[in-house]
Amino acid sequence: xxxxxxxxxxxxxxxxxxxxxxxxxxxxxxxxxxxxxxxxxxxxxxxxxxxxxxxxxxxxxxxxxxxxxxxxxxxxxxxxxxxxxxxxxxxxxxxxxxxxxxxxxxxxxxxxxxxxxxxxxxxxxxxxxxxxxxxxxxxxxxxxxxxxxxxxxxxxxxxxxxxxxxxxxxxxxxxxxxxxxxxxxxxxxxxxxxxxxxxxxxxxxxxxxxxxxxxxxxxxxxxxxxxxxxxxxxxxxxxxxxxxxxxxxxxxxxxxxxxxxxxxxxxxxxxxxxxxxxxxxxxxxxxxxxxxxxxxxxxxxxxxxxxxxxxxxxxxxxxxxxxxxxxxxxxxxxxxxxxxxxxxxxxxxxxxxxxxxxxxxxxxxxxxxxxxxxxxxxxxxxxxxxxxxxxxxxxxxxxxxxxxxxxxxxxxxxxxxxxxxxxxxxxxxxxxxxxxxxxxxxxxxxxxxxxxxxxxxxxxxxxxxxxxxxxxxxxxxxxx
Amino acid sequence: xxxxxxxxxxxxxxxxxxxxxxxxxxxxxxxxxxxxxxxxxxxxxxxxxxxxxxxxxxxxxxxxxxxxxxxxxxxxxxxxxxxxxxxxxxxxxxxxxxxxxxxxxxxxxxxxxxxxxxxxxxxxxxxxxxxxxxxxxxxxxxxxxxxxxxxxxxxxxxxxxxxxxxxxxxxxxxxxxxxxxxxxxxxxxxxxxxxxxxxxxxxxxxxxxxxxxxxxxxxxxxxxxxxxxxxxxxxxxxxxxxxxxxxxxxxxxxxxxxxxxxxxxxxxxxxxxxxxxxxxxxxxxxxxxxxxxxxxxxxxxxxx
Numbered sequence: 001x002x003x004x005x006x007x008x009x010x011x012x013x014x015x016x017x018x019x020x021x022x023x024x025x026x027x028x029x030x031x032x033x034x035x036x037x038x039x040x041x042x043x044x045x046x047x048x049x050x051x052x053x054x055x056x057x058x059x060x061x062x063x064x065x066x067x068x069x070x071x072x073x074x075x076x077x078x079x080x081x082x083x084x085x086x087x088x089x090x091x092x093x094x095x096x097x098x099x100x101x102x103x104x105x106x107x108x109x110x111x112x113x114x115x116x117x118x119x120x121x122x123x124x125x126x127x128x129x130x131x132x133x134x135x136x137x138x139x140x141x142x143x144x145x146x147x148x149x150x151x152x153x154x155x156x157x158x159x160x161x162x163x164x165x166x167x168x169x170x171x172x173x174x175x176x177x178x179x180x181x182x183x184x185x186x187x188x189x190x191x192x193x194x195x196x197x198x199x200x201x202x203x204x205x206x207x208x209x210x211x212x213x214x215x216x217x218x219x220x221x222x223x224x225x226x227x228x229x230x231x232x233x234x235x236x237x238x239x240x241x242x243x244x245x246x247x248x249x250x251x252x253x254x255x256x257x258x259x260x261x262x263x264x265x266x267x268x269x270x271x272x273x274x275x276x277x278x279x280x281x282x283x284x285x286x287x288x289x290x291x292x293x294x295x296x297x298x299x300x301x302x303x304x305x306x307x308x309x310x311x312x313x314x315x316x317x318x319x320x321x322x323x324x325x326x327x328x329x330x331x332x333x334x335x336x337x338x339x340x341x342x343x344x345x346x347x348x349x350x351x352x353x354x355x356x357x358x359x360x361x362x363x364x365x366x367x368x369x370x371x372x373x374x375x376x377x378x379x380x381x382x383x384x385x386x387x388x389x390x391x392x393x394x395x396x397x398x399x400x401x402x403x404x405x406x407x408x409x410x411x412x413x414x415x416x417x418x419x420x421x422x423x424x425x426x427x428x429x430x431x432x433x434x435x436x437x438x439x440x441x442x443x444x445x446x447x448x449x450x451x452x453x454x455x456x457x458x459x460x461x462x463x464x465x466x467x468x469x470x471x472x473x474x475x476x477x478x479x480x
Numbered sequence: 481x482x483x484x485x486x487x488x489x490x491x492x493x494x495x496x497x498x499x500x501x502x503x504x505x506x507x508x509x510x511x512x513x514x515x516x517x518x519x520x521x522x523x524x525x526x527x528x529x530x531x532x533x534x535x536x537x538x539x540x541x542x543x544x545x546x547x548x549x550x551x552x553x554x555x556x557x558x559x560x561x562x563x564x565x566x567x568x569x570x571x572x573x574x575x576x577x578x579x580x581x582x583x584x585x586x587x588x589x590x591x592x593x594x595x596x597x598x599x600x601x602x603x604x605x606x607x608x609x610x611x612x613x614x615x616x617x618x619x620x621x622x623x624x625x626x627x628x629x630x631x632x633x634x635x636x637x638x639x640x641x642x643x644x645x646x647x648x649x650x651x652x653x654x655x656x657x658x659x660x661x662x663x664x665x666x667x668x669x670x671x672x673x674x675x676x677x678x679x680x681x682x683x684x685x686x687x688x689x690x691x692x693x694x695x696x697x698x699x700x701x702x703x704x705x706x707x708x709x710x711x712x713x714x715x716x717x718x719x720x721x722x723x724x725x726x727x728x729x730x731x732x733x734x735x736x737x738x739x740x741x742x743x744x745x746x747x748x749x750x751x752x753x754x755x756x757x758x759x760x761x762x763x764x765x766x767x768x769x770x771x772x773x774x775x776x777x778x779x780x781x782x783x784x
Contacts (some may be wrong), residue, residue: 008577009581012566016568020568091564093564093565095525095558095564097581098530099528099560100578100582101550102550103550232530233530233532
């Protein structure tokens with residue numbers, strides 16, 4: 001991805017950033033003066049903190065300061081990153097660059113590198129000044145593991161912010177619009193930083209490596225997303241960011257009416273006519289064929305969730321004193337309560353859960369859809385495991401409590417979750433010729449189709465859960 | 481060589497270019513004329529492999545603009561409508577930057593850049609920041625950016641805009657030299673006089689379609705009718721009209737002059753002069769009445 005040509009672009013832009021006083025001065029202030037101020041703050045706060053905890057300075061204050069010092073120069077990367085593409089477009093310098101014999105990936109990589117290098121250098125400079133000031137004025141040394149962690153975290157956070165900002169910059173038509181959208185990058189990272197500081201102060205500093213890993217995954221996702229959706233044509237052709245609700249809804253309606261295999265051009269096609277018969281004999285087979293990969297992922301996850309829950313239960317059985325007696329007949333009240341939940345309330349609950357998972361999936365690259373399905377399956381495995389520990393036959397237990405309705409409900413949930421996952425992934429990998437928005441609209445249209453097709457099954461599953469499952473439980477387990 | 485077949489570009493429901501088919505041979509200059517928004521820039525962007533056609537096909541020097549976009553970009557030079565320069569770079573670094581992106585070998589690049597800067601009068605300004613350049617200097621530098629890698633195909637959007645007459649002539653001469661080197665050149669311009677001076681062929685685009693195309697003289701003949709001539713006599717015309725009429729198509733007459741048009745001047749004019757002399761007329765002058773490209777343009781492009 002990074003070629004010699006990417007480096008040529010990066011070198012020019014880094015030089016440009018380091019010769020622009022409007023950028024350089026604030027960055028230098030953050031890199032040079034801010035660390036000294038933090039050290040001064042530590043000097044003032046040290047006596048107060050040590051009254052509460054004698055180890056507070058080395059254990060909390062210094063790592064806290066290191067995190068702040070490492071992060072602040074990086075926050076400035078946004079300014080450069082946000083205008084990497086759209087700023088050039090505004091200054092009319094972009095077209096000449098787009099006419100060069102570079103691949104989209106090389107161009108994107110060059111820009112990414114260019115906006116990543118200055119803040120990282122300044123972050124390292126700031127940390128160096130911080131450690132030097134601490135040593136010189138207070139006689140303290142920053143622990144090497146804290147320094148490594150800070151550098152790693154700052155780097156990966158810079159990567160996330162820059163990658164997110166470059167994606168924004170390549171998909172907006174003005175610097176102003178890019179700045180407004182930057183809050184989608186700034187807010188999560190700022191929240192994460194607060195969380196990191198809390199972990200550090202409360203003594204869970206080692207957990208920050210998990211945060212680092214999480215940021216790394218997000219950074220990789222964002223870079224992949226940026227390269228996938230970067231399109232020189234779209235950058236040049238896009239002239240305004242106008243949101244036209246009529247056009248958006250029109251496009252959604254067209255995708256909804258189109259057969260999935262025919263929805264290959266976001267701008268063309270009349271869309272056909274949607275009908276229930278067509279939904280089952282044409283749309284659904286096409287959708288299922290085209291989405292076997294997310295479906296397979298969800299199936300694997302469901303299986304893994306149940307196994308994890310079961311294994312966890314066998315390793316952590318409920319203490320004897322808290323266990324239920326194996327004779328479930330003694331809990332007739334509980335068994336009666338199983339039949340009190342109505343079909344409708346189960347149906348609405350399941351529908352709401354699937355809809356929320358789909359909604360959250362859009363903002364979590366599909367992770368929410370997986371997690372929200374994983375949790376009940378872990379619980380199913382867990383309770384089956386506990387039943388086994390209680391001496392019940394786990395197969396009979398599972399068959400009684402879950403199989404009657406689960407045999408319908410689970411496939412429905414798997415399929416809907418697979419399309420929710422696709423919904424979340426739609427922003428990362430739009431089909432060729434599709435914008436982010438087009439890709440999302442197509443995924444929404446497909447999700448709605450799947451939901452409509454599966455609604456009757458969800459209703460039947462709810463009926464079975466409300467009316468049949470309690471009878472089966474009573475029949476199979478009531479006398480055990 | 482550039483060849484396109486039914487080249488079409490749509491942005492949503494808007495057709496920017498509709499079914500454009502052109503052919504430009506090596507050593508030929510094609511001027512793309514048309515009102516603002518006619519599709520000229522979109523056409524050059526498609527031919528530069530920056531925008532992908534919605535339909536149709538374009539081949540530039542044997543490379544398909546869709547399938548071999550990178551190769552197309554490496555053999556063409558593009559002068560954009562707005563120069564768009566990095567104003568905090570100096571002229572020399574700027575050209576070296578684009579030369580490197582175009583893969584020009586450093587040993588070749590240095591003398592080439594020097595030659596270009598000298599020829600265009602920018603050598604002594606090479607270390608100045610571009611931000612301090614005048615409009616004309618910026619335009620020249622943008623042109624140099626387009627040709628720094630010695631491209632076989634050139635797309636020039638308003639190549640002499642913002643230039644003083646001397647610089648404009650310098651650029652026009654340079655473009656003419658490039659034509660002699662068998663380069664294929666497409667110029668987009670509103671400067672009809674310049675198009676007439678430089679271009680071998682003209683394509684007039686309106687609303688994304690070519691509405692007229694051909695050599696300038698052919699276009700004039702086709703769109704404005706046969707060439708017009710003015711005949712001045714030293715003596716009054718009375719009595720001589722019968723000698724003129726019937727041979728050519730009379731359009732206007734005065735006391736001692738007559739304007740006429742003829743589709744076949746090579747045969748008609750000598751015959752006419754012979755008849756007039758035989759009739760005793762003293763012919764003072766016979767000249768073709770000038771017809772500009774502007775007349776051609778205005779005759780087919782409606783007011784925006």
